[in-house]
């Protein structure tokens with residue numbers, strides 16, 4: 001496992017970091033995001049989606065739990081699943097919405113916010129990204145990217 005740490009000073013810098021990070025992603029990858037509400041998980045994901053030329057609006061899929069975007073890279077289609085487990089209370093809910101099947105789809109990139117609530121369903125992980133806010137500097141974020149490849 002290899003861990004890299006970054007500090008961003010604005011929303012735009014976090015989006016740019018997400019865009020850079022996306023260069024490494026390939027079909028089938030699973031990325032888990034950790035960190036409190038409002039810390040910037042969705043902003044980072046916006047950057048990933050920018051890299052994959054996603055035209056849909058990227059927002060936390062809080063009510064639907066899973067959003068699907070149509071990404072492309074080098075003219076090839078890549079589906080992106082954006083999953084937000086913030087409201088998940090029990091494992092049963094995850095099984096009912098097909099979270100497991102979604103994780104196993106080899107053609108898609110899977111981005112999971114609130115991975116703390118995944119009830120250990122996720123068996124294969126490529127990256128874990130944890131974001132922390134800095135209470136003294138409101139727009140500063142500490143972003144740790146751990147690669148399990």
Ligand SMILES: Nc1ncnc2c1ncn2[C@@H]1O[C@H](COP(=O)(O)OP(=O)(O)O)[C@@H](O)[C@H]1O
Nearest residue numbers: 008009010011014037038039040041042043139
């Ligand atoms: N350095 C930063 N990186 C990311 N977001 C930031 C930063 N500084 C301030 N923000 C603000 O924090 C909020 C992050 O929101 P969001 O990405 O939806 O959080 P989460 O998905 O983790 O709940 C946005 O309102 C954004 O403008």
Ligand SMILES: [Mg+2]
Nearest residue numbers: 041042060113
């Ligand atoms: Mg979010």
